Amino acid sequence: NAGVTQTPKFQVLKTGQSMTLQCAQDMNHEYMSWYRQDPGMGLRLIHYSVGAGITDQGEVPNGYNVSRSTTEDFPLRLLSAAPSQTSVYFCASKQGQGYTFGSGTRLTVV
Amino acid sequence: KQEVTQIPAALSVPEGENLVLNCSFTDSAIYNLQWFRQDPGKGLTSLLLIQSSQREQTSGRLNASLDKSSGRSTLYIAASQPGDSATYLCAGRRGGGADGLTFGKGTHLIIQP
Numbered sequence: 416n417a418g419v420t421q422t423p424k425f426q427v428l429k430t431g432q433s434m435t436l437q438c439a440q441d442m443n444h445e446y447m448s449w450y451r452q453d454p455g456m457g458l459r460l461i462h463y464s465v466g467a468g469i470t471d472q473g474e475v476p477n478g479y480n481v482s483r484s485t486t487e488d489f490p491l492r493l494l495s496a497a498p499s500q501t502s503v504y505f506c507a508s509k510q511g512q513g514y515t516f517g518s519g520t521r522l523t524v525v
Numbered sequence: 526k527q528e529v530t531q532i533p534a535a536l537s538v539p540e541g542e543n544l545v546l547n548c549s550f551t552d553s554a555i556y557n558l559q560w561f562r563q564d565p566g567k568g569l570t571s572l573l574l575i576q577s578s579q580r581e582q583t584s585g586r587l588n589a590s591l592d593k594s595s596g597r598s599t600l601y602i603a604a605s606q607p608g609d610s611a612t613y614l615c616a617g618r619r620g621g622g623a624d625g626l627t628f629g630k631g632t633h634l635i636i637q638p
Contacts, residue, residue, distance in 0.1 A: 419568075448625050457529065457614070457628030458569075473625055505568060512557055512576070514626070516568040 417441055421506050421517035428496040428524045436491040436520050438506030446509040447489040451475065451502040452519075458505065464489055496524045527552040529617055531629035539637050540607060546600040546632045548615035553593050559626065560589050560600050561614040569614065573600070605636045 422437045440447065448463035450473075460473030464483040478500060480492040489508075493500060501524045506517040528551045538544055550558070557576045561569040573582045573589040575598065581590040588601040598615055612633045616626035 450625070450628075455630065457630050458616075458626070459628075460625035463625055507569075512574055514559070514569075514571055516561075516570075518568040519566075 419506055419508055419515050419517035421504075421520050423520060424518070425521050426523070428493070428522065430496060430498060430524060432496050433492070433494050434496065436493075436504055436506075436522070438489045438491065438517060439487050440489075440506075440508040440515070441487065442508060442510065442515065443486060444508035444510045444515070445486065447483070448473070448507050448509070449479070449481065449489070449491045450505045450507065452505060453502050461491065461504075493522075496522075498524045500524050527555070527617055527619060527627040529615060529627050529629040531613075531615060531632050533632060534630065535633040535635075537635040537637060538605060540605060542605050543601070543603050544605055544634075546602070546613050546615075546634070548598040548600070548629055550596050550598070550617045550627075552617070552619065553596055554619060555593060556618045558589075558591055558598050558615060558617050560587075560598075561616065563612045563614060563631070572613075607636045607638045610634055610636045 419440045445466045449461040450458040452458045459475050462481040464470045470481050504520045507514050530549045532547045559574045560572045575582050575591040586603040591598045612631045614631045616628045
């Protein structure tokens with residue numbers, strides 16, 4: 416199915432562990448982005464990419480790394496997980512003005 | 526910095542009613558404004574997008590308006606149905622760059638059968 420695919424859907428990490436949240440899209444969209452959603456807050460932009468090889472920081476980039484080696488994939492890396500990174504993470508791609516969101520990864524850091 | 530506020534935070538109405546969800550934003554230099562729907566445990570589904578040069582957009586029973594001068598947008602849902610129950614998010618985008626969307630916290634809508 417065309418769209419944005421995020422894996423895993425759920426993950427529990429211990430403080431200090433590292434992991435990569437995967438995001439892939441098959442719509443050939445140049446623009447991809449990562450958001451986090453926390454209770455009582457709107458979605459906040461973590462990092463974004465306007466094309467392969469180009470990434471930039473959003474509103475809340477600290478503690479996260481990204482890279483964009485292909486148009487299709489935009490992984491989000493947590494180098495040393497902290498409880499404050501417990502959240503639901505959404506990947507989104509964009510063509511023109513229209514955004515397509517993935518179904519999210521629910522991450523718990525204990 | 527753009528701030529987006531949605532009122533009310535939650536709303537429960539009987540089936541069949543017409544209703545209005547409100548969204549306000551602080552930066553009038555908005556490029557466009559989008560309304561999304563989010564179902565529990567799911568991603569966001571785009572409902573309507575209004576460019577800064579437009580006043581409103583319609584899709585089926587949904588109508589969204591944009592008033593840049595007052596910093597307000599509304600989402601009107603006609604003849605509400607239980608399937609409309611979801612959280613509705615508005616998000617603004619500034620022009621001139623690749624920066625992302627600024628989201629409101631959402632309105633949690635329940636349509637009672």
